[in-house]
Amino acid sequence: MVAIALSITGVINRTRALLAGRKGIRFFQHIYNAHLLLRKGAVYSTTTTALFRIAPTVYLGSAMLALLFIPVANLEPMLSFHGDIILVAYLLALSRTAIILAAMDTGSSFEGMGAAREALYGALVEPALMMGMATLALFCGYSSFAEIFSTAQELNMNLTIVLLLVAYVFFIVMVIEAGRVPVDDPKTHLELTMIHEVMCLDYSGVDMGMIHIAGWFKNAIFATIAANAVAVAISFNWWFATPLAVLATGITIGFMESLRARNKLSRNITYILTIVAMAALVLLTGFLLIQNIEI
Amino acid sequence: MKLYHITNNREGAIALSDIPVVEYLDLYNDLKERMSDVRYHIGHYFATEIENGLRFFLILLDDLGSEVLVTSFIPDYYSEGLASLTAVHPQFHPFEREMHELYGIPFDSHPWLKPLRFSHDRRDKNSTMDSYPFYSIEGDELHEVNVGPIHAGIIEPGAFRFICDGEQVLHLEIALGYQHRGVEGEMVRTDNRLRQTLIAESIAGDTAIGHTTAYAEIIEKFSGVEISKELSLERMIALELERIAMHLADTGALATDIGFQLYQVACEALRTVTINSTQAWCGNRFGKSLIRPLGTNHPLTKAKAELIAKNIADVRCRYNELREDILESPTLLARFEQCGLVPKSEMERIGGVGQAARASGLLRDLRFTHPSGYYAEMTHRPIIKQEGDVMSRLATRLDEVIQSAEYVEKLLASFSPSKAMPLPNYNSDLKGEALAFSLVEGWRGEICHAAITNSEGRIVKYKVKDPSVHNWLGLAIAVRSEGISDFPINNKSFNLSYCGHDL
Numbered sequence: 001m002v003a004i005a006l007s008i009t010g011v012i013n014r015t016r017a018l019l020a021g022r023k024g025i026r027f028f029q030h031i032y033n034a035h036l037l038l039r040k041g042a043v044y045s046t047t048t049t050a051l052f053r054i055a056p057t058v059y060l061g062s063a064m065l066a067l068l069f070i071p072v073a074n075l076e077p078m079l080s081f082h083g084d085i086i087l088v089a090y091l092l093a094l095s096r097t098a099i100i101l102a103a104m105d106t107g108s109s110f111e112g113m114g115a116a117r118e119a120l121y122g123a124l125v126e127p128a129l130m131m132g133m134a135t136l137a138l139f140c141g142y143s144s145f146a147e148i149f150s151t152a153q154e155l156n157m158n159l160t161i162v163l164l165l166v167a168y169v170f171f172i173v174m175v176i177e178a179g180r181v182p183v184d185d186p187k188t189h190l191e192l193t194m195i196h197e198v199m200c201l202d203y204s205g206v207d208m209g210m211i212h213i214a215g216w217f218k219n220a221i222f223a224t225i226a227a228n229a230v231a232v233a234i235s236f237n238w239w240f241a242t243p244l245a246v247l248a249t250g251i252t253i254g255f256m257e258s259l260r261a262r263n264k265l266s267r268n269i270t271y272i273l274t275i276v277a278m279a280a281l282v283l284l285t286g287f288l289l290i291q292n293i294e295i
Numbered sequence: 296m297k298l299y300h301i302t303n304n305r306e307g308a309i310a311l312s313d314i315p316v317v318e319y320l321d322l323y324n325d326l327k328e329r330m331s332d333v334r335y336h337i338g339h340y341f342a343t344e345i346e347n348g349l350r351f352f353l354i355l356l357d358d359l360g361s362e363v364l365v366t367s368f369i370p371d372y373y374s375e376g377l378a379s380l381t382a383v384h385p386q387f388h389p390f391e392r393e394m395h396e397l398y399g400i401p402f403d404s405h406p407w408l409k410p411l412r413f414s415h416d417r418r419d420k421n422s423t424m425d426s427y428p429f430y431s432i433e434g435d436e437l438h439e440v441n442v443g444p445i446h447a448g449i450i451e452p453g454a455f456r457f458i459c460d461g462e463q464v465l466h467l468e469i470a471l472g473y474q475h476r477g478v479e480g481e482m483v484r485t486d487n488r489l490r491q492t493l494i495a496e497s498i499a500g501d502t503a504i505g506h507t508t509a510y511a512e513i514i515e516k517f518s519g520v521e522i523s524k525e526l527s528l529e530r531m532i533a534l535e536l537e538r539i540a541m542h543l544a545d546t547g548a549l550a551t552d553i554g555f556q557l558y559q560v561a562c563e564a565l566r567t568v569t570i571n572s573t574q575a576w577c578g579n580r581f582g583k584s585l586i587r588p589l590g591t592n593h594p595l596t597k598a599k600a601e602l603i604a605k606n607i608a609d610v611r612c613r614y615n616e617l618r619e620d621i622l623e624s625p626t627l628l629a630r631f632e633q634c635g636l637v638p639k640s641e642m643e644r645i646g647g648v649g650q651a652a653r654a655s656g657l658l659r660d661l662r663f664t665h666p667s668g669y670y671a672e673m674t675h676r677p678i679i680k681q682e683g684d685v686m687s688r689l690a691t692r693l694d695e696v697i698q699s700a701e702y703v704e705k706l707l708a709s710f711s712p713s714k715a716m717p718l719p720n721y722n723s724d725l726k727g728e729a730l731a732f733s734l735v736e737g738w739r740g741e742i743c744h745a746a747i748t749n750s751e752g753r754i755v756k757y758k759v760k761d762p763s764v765h766n767w768l769g770l771a772i773a774v775r776s777e778g779i780s781d782f783p784i785n786n787k788s789f790n791l792s793y794c795g796h797d798l
Contacts, residue, residue: 019557109440181554261550261553261629265462
């Protein structure tokens, strides 16, 4: 799991570099950078309060905790209980709340705009996340990730297509959550167009490092869920799901960031709602299929 | 009574005594009518100190007749103020603001006489950047976003104050002046013309060739020398190379801002080839040291001409592929089309120039309307787009690169090096008591320099106008009612100069 988290950014960077005709930075450069940040102190703006200092810890903590619930194909997760999919969803929401509050705390107009955008997109994307999870839960009648994926492999192959669609929904949710093109552009230097990056403008040193690491973990959570859904349909083994999660997401994002433009910010809402609609359709299709099977 | 001295961009310097001194009221009434016609736009408008007072000079361009109208007036020392032309024709606004800032001239009913660039020799030293009168709107729903003056990246400083309703921009105000270096003062402080040339090269780093050409033309006009056809051919090639390089850079910058990596790196690669060709010619990638008054230190040789022609042919070929790709890219078109609209009527009112004006359907291209040098020998067809959005500002660039590259290739194909290319002359005698102006179409648009000599033939007044002076207001208009996150692409689509404005 941690390996997935650490590798995805490397694959994205390498894909982008190759498509740009460059050699690219070291594969683990982002880890060196984060390591460097973690060794540094932090500078705090005089307008901020304790809230601002706590936020990175909450952000990283909830992302790490959520990570513990996610299985990688047939590898059991560290923690698991009934209903943990709800907990994961709310842990992710908690991390978002923490960073939004911290951004508001700085009193900067940029960060306020970023926070407003993040809150809007977060609220819009949540139904997609929940419906994706609901589809999985529906198939298996369980509400914990470990149970879902261990029973899912015995399912009828009719459901394969639905599982692939669930994987797609989770992939797009990841793109939105991670702030990659076309929703956000992590490489941009333009504060006015940023969403996620602008909220971290006032962070430095160890706090910045924690935010980066939490970002990788969040990526990994979604990438793994998506890969699990695909793995269930094809080959339910960790040695299949892990590289799939890393390579498929990394290369796809790398390609998207090289070969297309960002959305106009106002279009993002349509983009996210499309995914929500798709998740709803997937849920409905899944429900109908299940009914047929039982009859 | 004769209101104007009529000349054109190819005539030499004008004796000050030939320029009529008119009554301001007559001029005001005439301009009120005349400037409503789109064929006229303002070239330059400035005041200069004379014994006990100021003499105002106005240079008007008649685009249809290819004529330049020059006039002047001397108001009473304690006159109660001049009726503002900005109130009728907004294109006068930077000029009246500048004169108000420098000399405290009250322009009656001017909509807003705020400072232009906080020059060192401004009249009211209490007026500082910190007391800039930003426009503000009261309201619970609105919020202000201030960007700058320190740029987060590497470009120049300028303060942008947005008034937004949520994500939508209601108003953008641009406060400049942070880059003021006193260029115009430095130009007259020294008599060393090599030094003046170097200052001209530094007016705006991205338009080194354009501004130096304008300076060289001023000196040549004062000297009463018409440069050879070979020399003006080389200058034209230099100007077109600068245009190609900067348009390429801007295409790449626009791609960067929408996160489109592929076009960005492609343009960066092509731009490097172009500026390296300039470097192969004169030793500097931005063409510094290439343009000198009355001659050149770097005459084109056969080998250099072949190298440039080969590189530019290559750039044109590869850029053309890119261009076709861009025009068919749905995600890019979705961002750029219908974004940052500046309709033709607005462009006319603010006196927009250059490539941005052409993107709004306004024919403002000195190469066509007021050709000088080698441009007078050929027929240039300006590239005009109608929509006035970010896409058409990009599309004019796409087409102009191809066009300029074709000019360069064509001229270099039939090029034979001239044996007797003159060396620069920094000591020619200048005509005394005269005014000279030069109009050069730089890559960004119309560059106008004007200078006045005293009876000893010494330059005592030097005025510079970069096209950005006109077009900054265009940017402010373009982003109105757009999303604030679309400001960066609008800004890049204009790509205006801070130092060219601030001087």
